[in-house]
Every structure is written in C-alpha cells, then in structure tokens.
Amino acid sequence: MAEIVLDSVTKQYPDGYEAVKDMDLKIEDGEFIILVGPSGCGKSTALRMIAGLEDITGGELKIGGEIVNDRAPKDRDIAMVFQNYALYPHMTVRENMGFALKLAKVDKGEIDRKVEEAARILDLEQHLDRKPANLSGGQRQRVAMGRAIVRDPKAFLMDEPLSNLDAKLRVQMRTEVSRIQSRLGTTTVYVTHDQTEAMTLGDRVAVMRAGVLQQVGSPSELYNRPRNLFVAGFIGSPAMNFLPGRIQGDSISLPIGEVPLGEAQRKGVQGASGDQLIAGLRPEDFEDASLVGDQRDRGVTFKAHIEVLESMGSEMYAYFTTEHEGVSSKELEELAQDAGTAEVPGAEQGQVTARLDAASKVREGEEAELWLDAAKLHLFEPDTGRSLLADEPVSDQDRG
Amino acid sequence: MTRTPREIAAWSIGLLVVLLYAMIPVMWILSLSLKPATELGDKRFIPKDFSLDNYDTIFSTSEFKHALVNSIGIAGIATLISIVLAAMAAYALSRLDFAGKTVILSGALAVAMFPPISIVGSLFNIWRDVGLYDTWPGLIIPYMTFTLPLAIYTLSAFFREIPWELEQAAQVDGATPWQAFRKVIVPLAAPGVFTAAILVFIFAWNDFIFANTLTSTDNARTVPATLAFFTGGSQFEQPIGAISAASIVVTIPIIIMVLFFQRRIVAGLTAGAVKG
Numbered sequence: 001m002a003e004i005v006l007d008s009v010t011k012q013y014p015d016g017y018e019a020v021k022d023m024d025l026k027i028e029d030g031e032f033i034i035l036v037g038p039s040g041c042g043k044s045t046a047l048r049m050i051a052g053l054e055d056i057t058g059g060e061l062k063i064g065g066e067i068v069n070d071r072a073p074k075d076r077d078i079a080m081v082f083q084n085y086a087l088y089p090h091m092t093v094r095e096n097m098g099f100a101l102k103l104a105k106v107d108k109g110e111i112d113r114k115v116e117e118a119a120r121i122l123d124l125e126q127h128l129d130r131k132p133a134n135l136s137g138g139q140r141q142r143v144a145m146g147r148a149i150v151r152d153p154k155a156f157l158m159d160e161p162l163s164n165l166d167a168k169l170r171v172q173m174r175t176e177v178s179r180i181q182s183r184l185g186t187t188t189v190y191v192t193h194d195q196t197e198a199m200t201l202g203d204r205v206a207v208m209r210a211g212v213l214q215q216v217g218s219p220s221e222l223y224n225r226p227r228n229l230f231v232a233g234f235i236g237s238p239a240m241n242f243l244p245g246r247i248q249g250d251s252i253s254l255p256i257g258e259v260p261l262g263e264a265q266r267k268g269v270q271g272a273s274g275d276q277l278i279a280g281l282r283p284e285d286f287e288d289a290s291l292v293g294d295q296r297d298r299g300v301t302f303k304a305h306i307e308v309l310e311s312m313g314s315e316m317y318a319y320f321t322t323e324h325e326g327v328s329s330k331e332l333e334e335l336a337q338d339a340g341t342a343e344v345p346g347a348e349q350g351q352v353t354a355r356l357d358a359a360s361k362v363r364e365g366e367e368a369e370l371w372l373d374a375a376k377l378h379l380f381e382p383d384t385g386r387s388l389l390a391d392e393p394v395s396d397q398d399r400g
Numbered sequence: 401m402t403r404t405p406r407e408i409a410a411w412s413i414g415l416l417v418v419l420l421y422a423m424i425p426v427m428w429i430l431s432l433s434l435k436p437a438t439e440l441g442d443k444r445f446i447p448k449d450f451s452l453d454n455y456d457t458i459f460s461t462s463e464f465k466h467a468l469v470n471s472i473g474i475a476g477i478a479t480l481i482s483i484v485l486a487a488m489a490a491y492a493l494s495r496l497d498f499a500g501k502t503v504i505l506s507g508a509l510a511v512a513m514f515p516p517i518s519i520v521g522s523l524f525n526i527w528r529d530v531g532l533y534d535t536w537p538g539l540i541i542p543y544m545t546f547t548l549p550l551a552i553y554t555l556s557a558f559f560r561e562i563p564w565e566l567e568q569a570a571q572v573d574g575a576t577p578w579q580a581f582r583k584v585i586v587p588l589a590a591p592g593v594f595t596a597a598i599l600v601f602i603f604a605w606n607d608f609i610f611a612n613t614l615t616s617t618d619n620a621r622t623v624p625a626t627l628a629f630f631t632g633g634s635q636f637e638q639p640i641g642a643i644s645a646a647s648i649v650v651t652i653p654i655i656i657m658v659l660f661f662q663r664r665i666v667a668g669l670t671a672g673a674v675k676g
Contacts, residue, residue, distance in 0.1 A: 053568050074574040086565035090587045099583075100573035147573070157572075 002064030002154040002187060003029045004050060009059035011045050011211075019045040021211040022059070030185045032178075034202035036192055037234070042211040043191045044159055050189060051080050051157050064154055074103075079148035083160040085140050087132040087147075093119075094128040097146045118146045121180065138169045145180065155187040162197065174200060195235050199223070207231050229385035232280050232378055240280045240378070241352045243322060247275040252377070254279055255322035256352075257302045262375040268388035272381060277388070280378030283317065286354030288362055289369040299374045304352075309364040316356045318368070426651075433644035440640055454645035458630075464646060466618040467626035472653065474536050474622060475604035478543035482600045483593060485544070486551030491581060493552065494559040495567075512549035516542075520613045527614055534616045542610050547600040554599065558592025559585065594661040601657055605650075623650045 004027040011020040020042040027033050035043040048054040050061060052073035061069055068076050079100070088096050095102075097118060098111045106114075119125045122142040132140055141161065148156050161177070162170045178201055181188050192198055198205045199219040207214040207222065207230070215227040219235075226232035232240050245252040247269055251260045259279075261269065269277075289301045304320040354370060362368040379388040403411075432440065433454050435447040442448065458464040493501060523542065524533070532538035562585060570580035586593065611625035621629075627646050630639040 051568075051572055053571070072576075073568070073571040074576065078572065080569065080572040082565045082569060084563065084565055086563065086569035088566065088569075088584055099570070103574045103579060147569075151573075 003027060003031075003062075004155055004187060004189065005060075005062040006046070006050075007060040007062070009046070009049060009061055010057045011042070011049060011054060012057040019211050020049070023211075023213050025206060025213065025216065027187060027189060030187055032181050032188045032190065032201065032203045034190045034192060034198040034205045035208060036195060036198035036205055037208035037214075039193055040210075041208040043193075043208050045211075046208070047157050047159055047189060047191045050155075051078055052076050077151075077154045078157055079151045079153040079155075080157040081144045081148050081159065081161040083163055085132075085144040085164075087140060087143055089132050092129050092131055093124060093135070093143050093146075096132065096143055097150050100147065100151050114150045114152075115146075118149045121149065121183075122146050137165055138173065141165060141173060142176075145177070149180065149184065152184075153186070155189065156181070158188065158190045160192055161190075163192070163194070170197075177201065196237060199235065205235075207234060209234075225387070225389065226280075226378065227387050229278065229280070229380045229387075232380070232387065236282060238283050238317065238353045238355070240282050241354075242380075243279045243281065243352070244382075245277050245279040245379075247272070247277060252277065252279060252379075256304065256372065257300055259300050259372065259374050259377065262377070264375075264389055265377055265379055268379055272379075272388055273383070274381075276382060278380040278382050280380060281352070281372065282376065282378075283353045283355040285373040285376040286318075286356065287371045287373070288356045288360035289371040291357050291360060292371045295373075296371065299372045301369055301371045303367055304354075304370050306362055306364055306366060306368050309362065311358070313358065315358055316360055316362070318354045318356055318362055318370070320352055320354070322352055429644045429647050432640060433648050435641060437641055440638070454641040455649070457642050458646050458649070463618060463626060463629070464623075464649075467621055467623045468649070470536070470618075470620055471605060471622040471624075471650070474539045474543070474620065475601050477536070478540045478547070478604045479597055479601045481540070482544045482547045482551050483555075483597050486548055486555050486596060487586065487589070487593065489548075490552045490555035490559055491585065494556040495564070508549035508552050511545065514546075516546060516607075516609050520609055523610075524613050533614060534619050534621075536620050538614050539604075539610055539620055539622070542614070543600075543604040543607065547603050550603075551596040551600055554596040555589065555592050558589045558595075562588050598658060598661050602654060605654060 004025075006023050006025040006027075008022045008024055009020060010018065010022055012018045023042075023046060025033075035046060037043050045054055049056050050063075052068070052071060052075075056069050060067055063076060063078070088099065091099065094115055097115045101111045101114060115128070116125070119128055122145060124139065124142055124146060127135060127139060127143075132143065135143065141164070144161065148158075158177075162173050165173060174197060177190075190201060192201075199222075202219065204216060205219055205222055206216040209230050215222060215231045217225075222231060222235045226235060226240075229242070233242065243254050243256070245254045245259075247253075248258075250266060251258050252265075252269075253259075289296070292299075304318075304322075306318045306320050308319040310317040310319075356362060356370075362370075380386065381388065428445070431445055431447055434450050434452070435442070436449055436451045436453055439448060489504075492498075493505065527533040527538050532541070566584050566588070567577075567580045570584045571577070575583065605622075606624060607622070608624040608628075611622040612628065615621040615625060623646065627643055627650075630642050630646070
C-alpha cells in the first residue's frame with residue numbers, strides 16, 4: 001500500500017500527439033480514485049503510465065515516495081486488472097492467480113494459501129482447477145480480480161474492468177469491487193468512461209478531457225460544483241441542460257423566461273467577462289409547477305410544450321425545446337465547443353430534459369406549466385467554459 | 401447440419417478418388433519393396449510372394465544405417481535451431497516497431513524465393529574451402545537458412561494472434577520480458593511452433609539437392625542422397641526393390657512426426673484469454 005503522486009506527468013507520442021498533458025494528481029494511501037472521461041481523453045494512458053506499460057515523456061511519477069519513472073512494471077509492485085481480463089488461457093484459475101507469486105519465488109504452500117484465500121473472497125473456490133475458457137464472463141472477471149488480490153501489491157490499477165459484463169452483472173460486480181477495495185484498503189486507481197460507475201465507486205473522481213485533468217473531487221463536489229462546462233455536462237445522468245442567457249441586472253434572461261439570480265449567482269456574475277452566459281440546469285431542478293407548493297417563490301414558473309414524456313415509475317422525464325430570443329445559440333454553440341460541450345452527451349442547444357415527480361399530471365404533446373429552482377442555476381462563461389460559481393462554497397445539503 | 405444420403409455418397413466417392421490418386425504410388429512402392437528380386441517386373445499390384453529380403457538388404461549395409469542416422473540428426477538439429485531463431489525473430493517482428501522491420505521481412509521472403517539450385521554450386525566451393533564439405537553443419541546451415549523465412553512467417557502470424565495484454569499482464573505480474581515470452585507466449589503459440597517445426601523438418605528430411613552436392617561419404621550423406629547411390633546385387637540387377645524399401649523406411653519418421661505433433665496443433669488454445 002502506498003500513495004501515488006503524479007507530478008506534471010506528460011505523455012507525448014513520437015508523432016507529436018499529446019495524450020496526457022501536465023497531469024498533477026496525488027492519490028492518498030488506501031484511496032479509491034476514479035479516472036473518468038470520454039474515450040480518447042487520456043485516462044487509460046495515464047493508468048498505463050502508472051503501471052509502467054507506457055513510457056513517461058515528462059514529469060515525475062512516485063509510488064510510495066519513490067520515483068518510478070524508469071522502473072519496469074515488474075519492479076513497481078502494482079497489480080492491474082485489464083479490460084479484457086488478459087487471463088493466461090493455458091493455466092488453470094489456480095495457476096493464473098498464483099502466477100505472480102510463483103514468479104516471485106514464493107513458497108508453494110504460501111501460494112496455495114493465498115490463492116485459496118482470494119478464491120474464498122471472490123467465491124471462486126469450486127473453479128480453481130478450471131481453465132479460463134470454461135468460465136463465464138463474470139467468473140473470468142473475478143479471476144482477473146483474484147490475480148490482483150493475491151499479490152497484496154502497493155496499488156491496484158483497473159482499466160475499465162466491468163465494461164465487458166452485461167448490465168446486471170456490472171452493477172453486482174460494482175458493489176463487489178467496492179467491497180473488496182474497502183476490505184483490503186489498497187490504493188486503487190480505476191479507469192472508466194461510465195460516469196455512473198465513477199460516481200458510485202470512488203472516494204474521489206478525476207475527470208479528464210483531451211489529456212487534461214478537468215477537476216478532481218468527491219462525487220458530490222463534482223456534481224454540485226462542477227468547475228467547467230465539460231464536467232457539468234459529463235457528470236450526471238441525464239446530463240445537465242445548457243441554455244444561452246443574458247445578464248440583465250439581477251436576473252438572467254433565458255429562453256424559458258426571466259430568472260432572478262440567487263445570492264451565489266449574483267456574486268459569481270460579477271466575475272464574468274461579458275453579459276452573455278451559458279446557464280446550466282440539472283433535470284431534477286425542474287418540477288411540475290402544480291406540485292411545488294410553498295417553494296414556488298424560490299424559482300420561476302414557465303410554460304413548455306412537452307414533446308416526449310418518459311415515465312420511469314418513480315419519476316418522469318419530460319423533453320421540450322426552447323426558443324431563443326435575441327441570443328444566437330449557434331454562436332454560443334461554437335464558443336462552447338472549444339470549452340468541451342461538444343463532447344457532452346445530449347447537450348444540443350435548446351433541448352431540455354426535466355425530471356418530474358411521478359405524481360405529475362403532465363401529458364405528452366400538451367402545454368405544461370413547469371417550475372425551475374432558480375437557486376440551483378449553474379452559470380458558465382461561454383468562451384472559457386469556466387463556471388462562475390465553482391469558488392462559491394455551497395453546502396451539499398443546500399444543493400440537495 | 402444434416403446431410404442427405406446422396407450428399408454422403410457423393411462425398412465418399414470424391415474422397416475415395418482423391419485418396420486413391422494420392423495413395424496408389426505409395427502403395428505401389430510398398431508393394432515393390434515386398435517383392436523378391438525375381439518378381440519385380442511381374443506387373444502385379446499385390447505381390448505373389450511377400451518377402452522382407454529388400455529390408456534385410458538395406459539394413460545389412462552400414463551405408464543405409466549411417467544415412468538414417470545422418471538424416472535424423474541433421475533434420476532434427478536444423479529444425480531445432482531454425483525454430484528457436486525463428487520464434488525470437490517472429491516475436492520481435494510481431495511486437496516491436498523498429499527501423500528496418502519491412503526490410504527484414506522482405507529480405508526473409510527474398511531468401512525463400514532463391515532457388516536452392518542456383519547457390520548450390522558456389523556453396524560447394526565455399527564449403528570445401530572452409531572445411532564444411534561433407535559434415536553435418538555443412539547441411540544444417542543451408543537447411544536452416546532456407547527454412548527460416550517460412551518459419552518466421554508462420555510464427556509471426558501466430559504471435560500476432562496472441563493478445564498483447566497477456567504479456568502486459570505477465571509483466572505487471574512481475575515477469576521479465578524473457579519470462580513473459582517463455583511462460584506465456586510460447587505455450588500459447590505452441591500450435592504455430594509445431595506447425596513450423598513440421599514444415600522445417602519435412603524440408604530438411606526430403607532435401608536432395610544439398611544432400612547430394614555437399615556430401616561425399618557416409619559422414620553426412622542423408623537418406624535421399626544415399627538412395628541414389630544404391631546399387632543392385634550385380635551390375636545387371638536393378639536396385640529397385642532396395643530403393644523401394646528404403647523409400648518406405650524413410651517415410652516412417654515423417655508420419656510419426658506429423659502424428660505426434662498433430663495432437664498438439666489444437667485450435668482454440670487461446671480461447672478464454674480475453675473477452676472476445
């Protein structure tokens with residue numbers, strides 16, 4: 001067990017492409033950290049640099065206080081779980097799990113003991129003498145985990161370990177991974193492109209985009225105080241809605257109407273470079289106006305034509321399109337593209353998703369009166385994508 | 401898939417034709433080898449009298465026994481060296497990106513395209529000068545050279561099939577590159593190794609040109625060359641029976657070799673390594 005420190009670590013390929021740019025990250029001893037981002041954001045490259053499978057072009061990598069830049073993977077004492085498991089097909093489960101110990105010339109009895117213990121944790125005891133080919137996907141995944149566990153290494157590195165499992169098994173293994181990690185208390189770096197996995201698993205989540213670390217923080221921090229447009233759009237499902245807005249005094253004019261600014265927003269706006277902003281609205285910050293009750297004053301109500309309504313049983317998702325007055329959304333779109341909204345799923349301008357209570361009487365194809373919680377508005381600068389609120393301390397409770 | 405009786409019949413006839421076409425010459429030689437000298441020309445497919453005289457004849461002289469030892473030794477050693485070198489070369493070619501990779505590959509192909517007959521003359525002179533003429537190494541070296549390209553191509557195709565993650569997993573597990581190669585890659589490439597080994601062995605075993613040109617005595621003369629020097633019991637007698645018997649004997653190691661290795665050439669050895 002050890003802490004892992006990346007000090008402006010950079011990866012540049014011979015063709016000049018920079019996969020990871022100046023990455024600074026300190027991973028505490030025993031911490032479970034998630035590297036998340038869209039494909040090609042450099043998260044896997046970063047992991048492979050920690051593993052030693054990829055050379056580090058610049059910067060320093062420390063594991064347990066020692067600089068390991070030039071050490072071979074075998075001398076770093078780390079274990080890795082690969083996306084496709086990479087089990088040795090000619091070895092039984094027992095041999096697969098004991099391979100590392102055998103290479104380390106550990107005593108035979110000791111190997112057996114450790115392998116059996118790991119098998120017990122992973123519920124693989126009755127499969128120890130089978131070959132990987134005869135195992136199911138979930139079992140193979142557990143063998144890959146077992147291979148890492150038996151080593152008792154300084155750190156676990158996991159490269160999308162659950163992405164090859166079907167949805168149900170993935171949720172099950174997610175809990176499993178979390179349970180094993182907290183039981184062993186081993187520093188773990190986990191790479192995924194799935195923000196749900198990131199939010200549910202990690203102590204801290206590091207969001208990456210185009211080789212640059214965007215924000216590192218606890219899941220609730222990322223969710224409630226995204227530092228920029230990209231993080232705001234990437235974290236959360238369904239994704240945050242983005243609308244163009246123009247500051248007018250103490251309120252902001254959005255396509256859905258005039259929205260008064262809360263205290264935090266007012267303070268944030270002072271730091272803005274222009275009066276044109278991008279407003280971010282989480283789907284759950286909307287509600288059916290008839291169900292809001294005494295909170296009504298905190299927000300604004302507006303009418304929307306519901307195009308599609310999806311009922312999930314416990315909640316409903318209403319989709320509607322907004323019309324823009326005065327503000328060219330095209331222009332905002334282009335500006336925002338550099339800031340990363342282009343890579344955000346479902347962030348087409350004008351499309352809004354609202355989460356409504358299941359008790360709502362809103363109907364598809366009809367006009368509905370919706371309510372927006374103005375206090376939860378996120379504001380971003382269109383040219384940089386920077387959040388105007390990120391520095392404001394907002395308690396988790398307040399943000400709900 | 402179910403087949404109709406008609407299809408089965410058609411397939412059976414087809415297979416029988418192919419089998420007869422391929423096997424009749426071999427059967428004919430077998431038949432010749434079992435005939436006594438006086439009945440060689442009787443034009444019968446099944447010999448009237450079976451006799452093992454011909455086999456006695458070839459094994460009674462030291463000539464054939466030496467040739468057999470030479471053949472086994474030379475082909476075996478050439479195969480071993482060729483496969484070891486080819487495995488290492490193929491591994492490097494399939495995994496590493498280095499300058500001159502394509503040059504090496506096309507160079508290997510160029511070597512394979514050279515007709516042996518075109519170099520055997522100069523080789524004869526060189527070998528006599530450097531003292532390799534009529535020695536085992538004198539044959540092992542050209543066999544190795546001519547089989548390496550084929551072995552490298554076969555093996556690199558197999559190595560490419562092995563997921564790279566397996567080596568990386570081995571490296572992370574604490575293996576040196578050599579250990580990863582020996583304990584993970586080679587076992588998985590075993591079908592390829594055996595395929596290449598069979599091809600190399602057959603080439604070395606069956607070669608006549610080098611064996612005939614670069615040897616002069618029992619020292620290194622292999623069976624195919626020795627057959628050409630068989631003489632009959634008298635100058636009026638054709639050594640056909642002895643040659644046939646020797647041909648049969650010389651085929652046996654190849655059959656054993658193929659049967660033995662075929663069991664190792666099992667498909668799907670990498671199944672289960674990675675999620676498809």
